[in-house]
Amino acid sequence: MSSRTSSWTFVLKRIGYSAVSLVGLSILIFVIARVLPGDPARLALGPRAPQSIVDALRAQLHLNDPIFVQYFYWIQGIFSGNWGISLFTQRNVILDVQEFLPATVELIMFAAIIDLVLAVPLGLVAGRFANSAVDNGVRVLSYLGIAVPSFVVAVLLQLSLGYGTNLFPVIGRLSQSATPPPTITGLYTIDSILTGNYADLADAIWHLVLPAFALALGPIAQEARIMRSAVVENLRKDYTLSEVSHGLPERTITLKYLMKPSLIPTITIYGLDISAQIANAFLIELIFNWPGFSRYGLNAMLSKDLNAIVAVVIVAGFMFAIANILVDIVVGYLDPRIRLQERSEE
Amino acid sequence: MKTRSLQRRYAIGRGITAVIIIIILVIVGAGAYFVLTPSTATTTSPTSSTPTSSTTTPPTLASGTLSVSFANVPVTDPAKGSDEASSTALVNLYDSLVFPTSAGTLQPDLATSWQVSSDGLTYTFKMRQGVTFHNGDPVTASDVVFSMNRLITVGQGYSYLFSPYIGNVTALDSSTVAIHLKKTFGPFLTALVRLYILDQKQVVANIGSGPYGSNGDYGSTWLLTHDAGSGPYSIQAANLESFMTLQAYTNYWNGTQTNQPSTVQIIGSTSSTQALFSSKQIQITDQWQPYSTVASLAQLKGAKLVTIPTVNEFYLMINTKQAPTDDIFVREAMTYAFNYTAVVNDIFTGSKPSAGPVPSALPGHDSAIPVGQQNLALAKQLMAKSKYAGQLNNYPVKYFWVTQVPAEQKMALQFASDMQQIGITVQVIGQPWLTVVADLANLTSSPNIVSIQDGASYFEAGSVLQSRYTSASDGTWEQNEWLQNTTLDNMIYSALSTLDQTARFKAYATIQQQIYNMYPTICAFDVYEVRAYYPTVVNWYAANGHPIVLLGYDFYFRDFQFYPSQLAALG
Numbered sequence: 001m002s003s004r005t006s007s008w009t010f011v012l013k014r015i016g017y018s019a020v021s022l023v024g025l026s027i028l029i030f031v032i033a034r035v036l037p038g039d040p041a042r043l044a045l046g047p048r049a050p051q052s053i054v055d056a057l058r059a060q061l062h063l064n065d066p067i068f069v070q071y072f073y074w075i076q077g078i079f080s081g082n083w084g085i086s087l088f089t090q091r092n093v094i095l096d097v098q099e100f101l102p103a104t105v106e107l108i109m110f111a112a113i114i115d116l117v118l119a120v121p122l123g124l125v126a127g128r129f130a131n132s133a134v135d136n137g138v139r140v141l142s143y144l145g146i147a148v149p150s151f152v153v154a155v156l157l158q159l160s161l162g163y164g165t166n167l168f169p170v171i172g173r174l175s176q177s178a179t180p181p182p183t184i185t186g187l188y189t190i191d192s193i194l195t196g197n198y199a200d201l202a203d204a205i206w207h208l209v210l211p212a213f214a215l216a217l218g219p220i221a222q223e224a225r226i227m228r229s230a231v232v233e234n235l236r237k238d239y240t241l242s243e244v245s246h247g248l249p250e251r252t253i254t255l256k257y258l259m260k261p262s263l264i265p266t267i268t269i270y271g272l273d274i275s276a277q278i279a280n281a282f283l284i285e286l287i288f289n290w291p292g293f294s295r296y297g298l299n300a301m302l303s304k305d306l307n308a309i310v311a312v313v314i315v316a317g318f319m320f321a322i323a324n325i326l327v328d329i330v331v332g333y334l335d336p337r338i339r340l341q342e343r344s345e346e
Numbered sequence: 347m348k349t350r351s352l353q354r355r356y357a358i359g360r361g362i363t364a365v366i367i368i369i370i371l372v373i374v375g376a377g378a379y380f381v382l383t384p385s386t387a388t389t390t391s392p393t394s395s396t397p398t399s400s401t402t403t404p405p406t407l408a409s410g411t412l413s414v415s416f417a418n419v420p421v422t423d424p425a426k427g428s429d430e431a432s433s434t435a436l437v438n439l440y441d442s443l444v445f446p447t448s449a450g451t452l453q454p455d456l457a458t459s460w461q462v463s464s465d466g467l468t469y470t471f472k473m474r475q476g477v478t479f480h481n482g483d484p485v486t487a488s489d490v491v492f493s494m495n496r497l498i499t500v501g502q503g504y505s506y507l508f509s510p511y512i513g514n515v516t517a518l519d520s521s522t523v524a525i526h527l528k529k530t531f532g533p534f535l536t537a538l539v540r541l542y543i544l545d546q547k548q549v550v551a552n553i554g555s556g557p558y559g560s561n562g563d564y565g566s567t568w569l570l571t572h573d574a575g576s577g578p579y580s581i582q583a584a585n586l587e588s589f590m591t592l593q594a595y596t597n598y599w600n601g602t603q604t605n606q607p608s609t610v611q612i613i614g615s616t617s618s619t620q621a622l623f624s625s626k627q628i629q630i631t632d633q634w635q636p637y638s639t640v641a642s643l644a645q646l647k648g649a650k651l652v653t654i655p656t657v658n659e660f661y662l663m664i665n666t667k668q669a670p671t672d673d674i675f676v677r678e679a680m681t682y683a684f685n686y687t688a689v690v691n692d693i694f695t696g697s698k699p700s701a702g703p704v705p706s707a708l709p710g711h712d713s714a715i716p717v718g719q720q721n722l723a724l725a726k727q728l729m730a731k732s733k734y735a736g737q738l739n740n741y742p743v744k745y746f747w748v749t750q751v752p753a754e755q756k757m758a759l760q761f762a763s764d765m766q767q768i769g770i771t772v773q774v775i776g777q778p779w780l781t782v783v784a785d786l787a788n789l790t791s792s793p794n795i796v797s798i799q800d801g802a803s804y805f806e807a808g809s810v811l812q813s814r815y816t817s818a819s820d821g822t823w824e825q826n827e828w829l830q831n832t833t834l835d836n837m838i839y840s841a842l843s844t845l846d847q848t849a850r851f852k853a854y855a856t857i858q859q860q861i862y863n864m865y866p867t868i869c870a871f872d873v874y875e876v877r878a879y880y881p882t883v884v885n886w887y888a889a890n891g892h893p894i895v896l897l898g899y900d901f902y903f904r905d906f907q908f909y910p911s912q913l914a915a916l917g
Contacts, residue, residue, distance in 0.1 A: 045502050053501035060557050089586045091567045163625050289615050291588040
């Protein structure tokens with residue numbers, strides 16, 4: 001079997017695993033959402049709606065049917081673009097996904113960039129100069145990052161850099177005076193680049209800094225520690241000692257031979273952290289009044305919005321699966337042994 | 347080969363480094379750009395706060411955006427929205443046939459005059475000429491027909507006010523509309539403030555797929571982010587989970603007012619209120635903040651605390667079908683053991699003890715009913731008469747409070763402490779709102795007591811009496827009393843059908859006395875909204891002692907004066 005075929009098999013296998021996981025997840029969340037207390041139709045229409053209207057809505061939502069029939073209708077709707085009406089926003093859930101998901105994706109994307117930009121160099125430096133003052137400094141920062149919850153970081157950032165010094169805005173995606181760029185992807189930064197609106201681009205990035213950093217701090221701390229440990233471990237390996245003894249420049253050893261193997265565990269955790277950000281973003285979006293998907297999910301749960309709850313979990317699961325597939329591919333690239341192992345198993 | 351591979355990897359490494367540096371530069375640059383560039387949001391025209399001296403020129407709208415926080419983003423479909431934020435938006439986006447005044451009366455709005463048939467079943471309205479919707483379409487009688495039919499068909503929001511009564515609605519000509527009722531409804535005109543008139547043509551043009559046959563979704567999806575109204579404001583932008591921006595309609599039939607805010611932002615979140623108000627990014631807080639928070643915000647430079655009466659009341663709803671509260675002596679003893687003064691002084695500061703089940707600010711309230719007062723000696727005497735006397739240990743009282751309102755826990759603990767003095771053990775249980783709603787759906791899962799705020803939808807006592815005490819509200823969060831009293835039902839429906847207002851109000855008074863004597867509810871206090879605002883920035887009629895206490899009408903933004911240039915003076 002050629003190397004290219006092997007790579008495709010590797011990717012397809014992971015997609016297959018993810019698809020099975022998503023189906024399982026959809027069944028689980030669908031059942032859980034429907035055993036929560038309260039009649040969703042009555043909740044949607046309010047206490048004063050005539051019972052006939054409530055009954056009609058129950059019929060429309062198939063709430064009187066057995067749960068597996070409800071699941072069948074739901075799956076049918078998913079593929080036909082009808083994700084059901086959100087009781088919270090009163091419209092098709094797919095419209096909510098289209099409106100709110102890009103805001104969260106943009107936030108997570110920037111958090112991921114900040115995360116990668118800071119975690120890898122911090123871990124590398126800390127590992128390369130282990131037990132030095134620099135390492136200790138990074139260690140303290142890491143402990144703080146891990147120990148302090150992201151919502152506390154968010155509030156502190158708001159108070160210090162938002163309200164205190166007025167350096168950054170504390171709510172929303174754009175300034176009140178700004179007009180959002182025409183929707184192409186729904187990501188303001190990308191859309192403003194595509195439409196050449198650089199004032200909006202700067203405004204959007206300005207609004208992203210605090211929430212993205214608040215979201216990224218925990219993962220930065222965690223990954224910096226993992227990177228540091230991996231670097232320290234690899235420094236003791238024979239091949240590193242051999243490179244040193246052959247007189248290779250320190251920069252070459254660090255950036256070429258030390259960083260790549262050390263990145264493998266870091267990237268694995270990085271992928272998981274990014275996937276988990278959609279859940280971590282719940283409070284961040286609430287604090288920064290960020291009109292995103294996580295906040296939508298929170299509202300959906302508070303108002304027992306069945307269709308929205310299921311959609312949020314499925315979309316989150318889908319994003320998690322995509323992130324994991326990408327991580328597997330990157331790790332496979334960084335560590336050929338993983339791909340070779342797959343090949344030998346065939 | 348190996349050298350080429352190494353070179354390629356070095357190139358990739360340099361590329362990644364370059365990308366990282368560019369990203370950092372962009373972020374820092376963006377921050378620097380905004381730090382060094384003056385914000386346009388805070389600059390205002392010097393003429394914006396200057397009253398217009400000429401009577402020939404149109405009034406000057408205040409530039410800048412007035413921002414107010416609410417619990418949620420409004421639902422702006424007039425057939426669906428009915429909460430505080432939604433009512434506020436509807437009042438500003440749409441006109442109704444009649445409009446309430448701060449005196450509790452009605453004034454003409456889209457209808458300039460009306461006639462009522464002698465049997466009280468037909469109301470004929472003459473429509474105002476020359477009124478246009480925001481898109482320029484003329485407002486006609488057929489729009490009223492469409493709006494009423496749509497409201498009743500969709501069956502949500504304020505439709506319950508009209509559904510039992512409306513027979514048919516007919517456009518007699520383009521400016522005359524007749525509404526025929528199936529049965530008489532005394533407060534019908536008063537309730538009409540909740541019929542918001544939509545542009546039929548525009549709604550029909552924006553119909554999507556939905557459950558209403560040929561009417562599809564009746565334009566519901568479109569109406570969540572757009573409006574089809576003729577009110578003093580139109581929707582400029584909407585994000586259904588964070589904000590809605592309204593823009594003044596400069597061709598409004600009643601004109602614009604000097605320094606009326608040109609733009610209003612409704613922020614649908616209470617979690618950032620404190621910080622946003624401190625930084626002047628909102629100018630009026632929502633009413634859901636704890637009193638201590640609002641009081642501290644009012645200490646800020648230029649800020650002021652204001653309490654505004656509402657037609658809402660806080661009830662401790664007593665289950666009359668479960669032991670031991672099925673015994674009237676226990677219920678009566680509880681009403682005398684409760685320390686009303688402590689609650690309004692220390693917990694819900696600013697509110698006032700209630701006098702019976704109808705809020706005092708509501709026309710039709712019976713002023714003969716005394717304000718609740720603690721009398722422990724009397725409470726103990728009453729307990730001695732109860733069939734549960736001496737065995738109360740076997741009947742702990744289950745009390746639910748809603749966890750979304752933390753102050754309710756303090757009231758619950760106060761209640762438990764008060765009841766302990768007459769030998770009643772209270773189990774205080776905090777429950778999320780949805781669990782409370784679910785538990786109140788069945789008699790068996792309903793607690794002995796639940797604390798809930800409720801109020802009137804229109805400006806008469808009948809609104810509260812119907813929603814709180816008829817059997818129709820059994821199993822909803824509006825009634826934990828489970829009265830199931832046919833006699834009372836008939837009295838309430840009979841009063842509502844009485845056309846003569848004096849006779850109707852007399853009937854309301856009798857009903858209130860009847861309810862009072864059954865002790866189904868501890869009427870804790872009349873709710874006063876407590877908010878902080880900046881009086882030099884916003885001249886707000888409700889804060890100046892002229893509130894229209896009906897839900898939403900305190901925020902009729904056309905009657906606000908906004909002076910954004912004063913924000914700078916506050917620092």
